[in-house]
Amino acid sequence: MEREDFLKKLGIGLVAVCAGCSLASCGGSKSSNPTPTPGGGTPPPATGTGNLFTADLGTEIKNIGDAKSSGGVILVRLAAANVAGSFTAVQMACTHEGNPIGYNSGQGIFICPTHGSHFSTSGAVLQGPAASSLKSYAVSITGTTLTVTA
Numbered sequence: 001m002e003r004e005d006f007l008k009k010l011g012i013g014l015v016a017v018c019a020g021c022s023l024a025s026c027g028g029s030k031s032s033n034p035t036p037t038p039g040g041g042t043p044p045p046a047t048g049t050g051n052l053f054t055a056d057l058g059t060e061i062k063n064i065g066d067a068k069s070s071g072g073v074i075l076v077r078l079a080a081a082n083v084a085g086s087f088t089a090v091q092m093a094c095t096h097e098g099n100p101i102g103y104n105s106g107q108g109i110f111i112c113p114t115h116g117s118h119f120s121t122s123g124a125v126l127q128g129p130a131a132s133s134l135k136s137y138a139v140s141i142t143g144t145t146l147t148v149t150a
C-alpha cells in the first residue's frame, strides 16, 4: 500500500471516529483543546516534580471518557468511582514526532491521528510507528480535588 493511500484511509477512519466525538483531543466537549505551540504540535510534557494541575471532580471530568489537558499532559476518566485508579494521565505529545494524541473512549486507547500510533491507557505502545511509551503521571485525590503530579 502506498503511503498516500494509507494516510488517506487513516484520515477517513479518524474523521469517522471524530464525528462521534470519541477522540478526546478533537475539540469535543469532553476535553480542553491542547495549547498550540509555535510550529504546531503539543507542548512537551512537564518536567521536574510536583503538582502539574488539578481538577475539581465536582464540576470537571465527571463522565467516563471525559478528559482535561494542561501543560502537555492529558488526564482521562476511565471509571466512575472518584478514586485514583479511575483515572490516567499521560503526556500528550506522541513519542513518534511529538504531535498531540487523543483518547478514543470507544476503543479505550490513546491514538495519534498523525501516523496512527496507538497507546494503552498506561501509555504503552500498542501499535507504531511510535516505539516508546508515553510518560505517565501520578494521580491522587483529596476530597473532590484530583491532582496530577510529575
Ligand code: FES
Pocket: 094, 095, 096, 097, 098, 099, 112, 113, 114, 115, 116, 117, 128, 129, 130
Ligand atoms: S506523530 Fe504520532 S504516530 Fe507519528
